[in-house]
Amino acid sequence: MELFLGSAEQGLIYGLMTIGIFISYRILNVADLTVDGSFTLGAAVSIVFTAAGHPVLGILLAILAGALAGTVTAFLQTKLKIQPILAGILTMTALYTINLAVMGNRPNMSLLYENTIFTKPVEWLGSWGKLATVLAVCAVCVGLISLFLHTRLGLSVRATGDNEDMVRSSSINADVMKFIGLALSNALVALSGALLCQYQQFTDISMGTGMVIIGLASLVIGEVVLGWSKLLLIASVAGTILYRLIYALALQFNVPVMYMKLVTAVFVILAISYPVIVGKAKLLAQKRRTNHAIDQ
Amino acid sequence: MLSINNITKVFNKKTVNERVALDGVSLHLSPGDFVTIIGGNGAGKSTLLNCVAGSYLVDEGYILLDGENITFQKEHKRAKYIGRLFQDPLKGTAPNMTIEENMALAYMRTAKKPFSVGISKTDRDYIRTRLESLELGLEDRMKTKVGLLSGGQRQAITLLMATMTTPKLLLLDEHTAALDPATADKVLDLTKKIVAEHSITTMMITHNIASALECGNRTLMMEQGKIILDIQGEQRDGMTVEDVLKLFKQKSNKEFDNDRMLLS
Numbered sequence: 001m002e003l004f005l006g007s008a009e010q011g012l013i014y015g016l017m018t019i020g021i022f023i024s025y026r027i028l029n030v031a032d033l034t035v036d037g038s039f040t041l042g043a044a045v046s047i048v049f050t051a052a053g054h055p056v057l058g059i060l061l062a063i064l065a066g067a068l069a070g071t072v073t074a075f076l077q078t079k080l081k082i083q084p085i086l087a088g089i090l091t092m093t094a095l096y097t098i099n100l101a102v103m104g105n106r107p108n109m110s111l112l113y114e115n116t117i118f119t120k121p122v123e124w125l126g127s128w129g130k131l132a133t134v135l136a137v138c139a140v141c142v143g144l145i146s147l148f149l150h151t152r153l154g155l156s157v158r159a160t161g162d163n164e165d166m167v168r169s170s171s172i173n174a175d176v177m178k179f180i181g182l183a184l185s186n187a188l189v190a191l192s193g194a195l196l197c198q199y200q201q202f203t204d205i206s207m208g209t210g211m212v213i214i215g216l217a218s219l220v221i222g223e224v225v226l227g228w229s230k231l232l233l234i235a236s237v238a239g240t241i242l243y244r245l246i247y248a249l250a251l252q253f254n255v256p257v258m259y260m261k262l263v264t265a266v267f268v269i270l271a272i273s274y275p276v277i278v279g280k281a282k283l284l285a286q287k288r289r290t291n292h293a294i295d296q
Numbered sequence: 297m298l299s300i301n302n303i304t305k306v307f308n309k310k311t312v313n314e315r316v317a318l319d320g321v322s323l324h325l326s327p328g329d330f331v332t333i334i335g336g337n338g339a340g341k342s343t344l345l346n347c348v349a350g351s352y353l354v355d356e357g358y359i360l361l362d363g364e365n366i367t368f369q370k371e372h373k374r375a376k377y378i379g380r381l382f383q384d385p386l387k388g389t390a391p392n393m394t395i396e397e398n399m400a401l402a403y404m405r406t407a408k409k410p411f412s413v414g415i416s417k418t419d420r421d422y423i424r425t426r427l428e429s430l431e432l433g434l435e436d437r438m439k440t441k442v443g444l445l446s447g448g449q450r451q452a453i454t455l456l457m458a459t460m461t462t463p464k465l466l467l468l469d470e471h472t473a474a475l476d477p478a479t480a481d482k483v484l485d486l487t488k489k490i491v492a493e494h495s496i497t498t499m500m501i502t503h504n505i506a507s508a509l510e511c512g513n514r515t516l517m518m519e520q521g522k523i524i525l526d527i528q529g530e531q532r533d534g535m536t537v538e539d540v541l542k543l544f545k546q547k548s549n550k551e552f553d554n555d556r557m558l559l560s
Contacts, residue, residue, distance in 0.1 A: 152404050155414045162390035171375035
C-alpha cells in the first residue's frame with residue numbers, strides 16, 4: 001500500500017515535469033534539454049524560500065524562475081540561431097552554476113522541521129495529505145493548460161510546432177510562440193522540482209540529471225496506455241505514475257538504483273525507434289518471401 | 297497599390313556562386329490587378345514573390361504597399377495583409393490540427409485577444425459557410441486532421457485561409473503545379489472565383505502559358521532577374537501561346553528553356 005501511495009504521490013509530482021516535456025517535445029517539436037537544469041532550479045529556489053519560512057512563495061518563485069530559464073533557451077534558439085539541442089545544453093550548463101549560487105554555494109540542502117506546503121494537509125488528512133496536495137496542484141495545472149491550448153494563443157503555439165512555414169506566412173510570430181511554449185514548459189518542470197524538494201525535504205545539485213529521459217519515458221508509457229483518448233495531458237501524468245510504480249517495484253526486487261538510468265535510456269530508445277525496427281523487420285520478411293518465391 | 301522600385305537581390309554575394317536573382321526590378325500594380333508571371337527556370341519569379349512577402353530582404357530598392365514602406369518589415373507582420381500560397385500543398389496547413397483549427401488560425405489575423413476561446417460558435421459557423429463555398433464536402437469533416445486530406449483539398453483550404461480576411465495582396469507561387477490536372481483546374485477556378493469576388497490584387501506565378509494568358513488582366517515575363525515583357529490591355533487580348541514564345545525569342549535572343557512550360 002505504501003508503495004502504491006508513494007508511487008502515486010511521486011508520479012503526480014513528476015507528472016508536471018512530463019507535461020512540460022509534452023509541451024516542448026510533442027507540441028513544439030523540440031527536444032529541450034533545459035529540463036535537467038530547470039528542474040534543479042525549481043528545487044533550489046523552493047528549498048531556499050522554504051528554509052526561510054515561505055514555502056508557498058518558494059513554489060511561486062520557482063515557477064517564475066523556470067519560465068525565465070525557458071525564455072533564455074528560446075532566446076538562444078530564435079534570436080541567436082543556435083540549434084535547439086545545443087541551446088538547451090547551454091542553458092542547462094549555465095544553470096548548474098546558478099543553482100549552486102541559489103543555494104548559497106552548497107551542493108545540497110535539507111529541511112528539518114521547517115513547514116512545507118505539505119505540513120497543513122498532513123495535519124488535516126493524515127497519510128492522505130500529501131497525495132491530496134499534489135493531486136490538487138496537478139489537477140489545477142492540467143485544467144489551466146488544457147484551457148490554454150484551446151485559446152487563440154494556444155492554437156498558434158501548436159501550429160508553430162506543427163508547421164512553421166505556415167505560421168510564418170500567416171501573420172503569427174513563430175519566435176514569440178517558441179518563447180511562450182518553452183517558458184510554459186520549463187515553468188512546469190521547475191514547479192515539479194519545487195514540489196519534489198518540499199516533498200522529500202531535500203535538494204541536491206544533481207537531482208535534475210537525466211530528467212529529460214525519465215520524462216520522455218513517462219510520456220511514451222502514457223501514450224501507449226492512454227494515447228487512444230484525446231486526454232494527452234492526463235495520459236502524461238498517468239504514464240509518470242506508472243513509471244514510478246515500475247521504478248518502485250524494481251527497487252522492491254532489489255534492482256540496484258544505479259541500473260535505473262541505463263534501463264530508462266534503453267527503454268526510451270526502443271520506444272522511439274519502435275516504428276523503424278518494426279519497419280525493418282517487415283522489410284526483411286518481405287525480402288525473404290520474395291527471394292523464396294523467385295527460387296521456386 | 298503595390299509599388300516595387302528598382303529592387304535587386306543577389307545570392308551568395310562575392311563568391312564563385314554569386315547569382316543575381318533580381319536585377320533592378322520595378323513594377324507598379326493598381327488595385328484589383330491580377331498579374332500572371334511566367335519565365336524560365338531561375339528567372340527570378342519566386343524570388344520576386346519572396347521579396348514582396350518578406351521571406352528575403354532586398355539588397356537595393358524599396359517596396360511600397362498602399363503607400364506604406366514595407367521594405368524592411370518582418371515577414372509575419374506583412375502576412376497580416378499579404379496572403380500567400382506555395383507550390384507545395386503541405387506548406388500551407390498544419391497536418392496534425394483539424395480543418396477548423398487551421399481555418400481559425402487564419403481567421404486570427406484580425407483578432408486581438410490572445411486568450412479568447414480559439415474557436416467560438418460564431419467562428420465555427422463562419423468557417424462552415426466558407427468551406428461550403430469550396431463544394432468539396434469539407435464542411436462535414438471540420439474535425440478531421442488536415443494531414444488526412446489530399447494535396448488538392450489541402451491547397452483549397454490554404455486558399456480559403458489566405459483569403460479568409462480579404463488580403464490587400466495575394467501571392468500565388470505555382471500553387472497548382474503539384475496537383476493532378478483535374479484538381480489543378482478546380483483549384484485554379486476557385487482562385488479566379490475568390491479573387492474576382494473580393495477583387496483582390498493578385499500576383500500569380502504559373503508554368504502554364506495558356507492559363508497565364510487566360511487568368512487575370514496582365515502578364516509579365518521574367519528572364520535573368522528582369523521583367524522582359526509586360527503585356528496588358530488590348531495587346532494581351534487575343535494573344536496566343538505561340539505569340540508569347542515568339543516575343544520571348546525576340547526579347548531574349550534565345551529559345552524558351554522551361555520544358556515544363558512548353559509541355560503543359
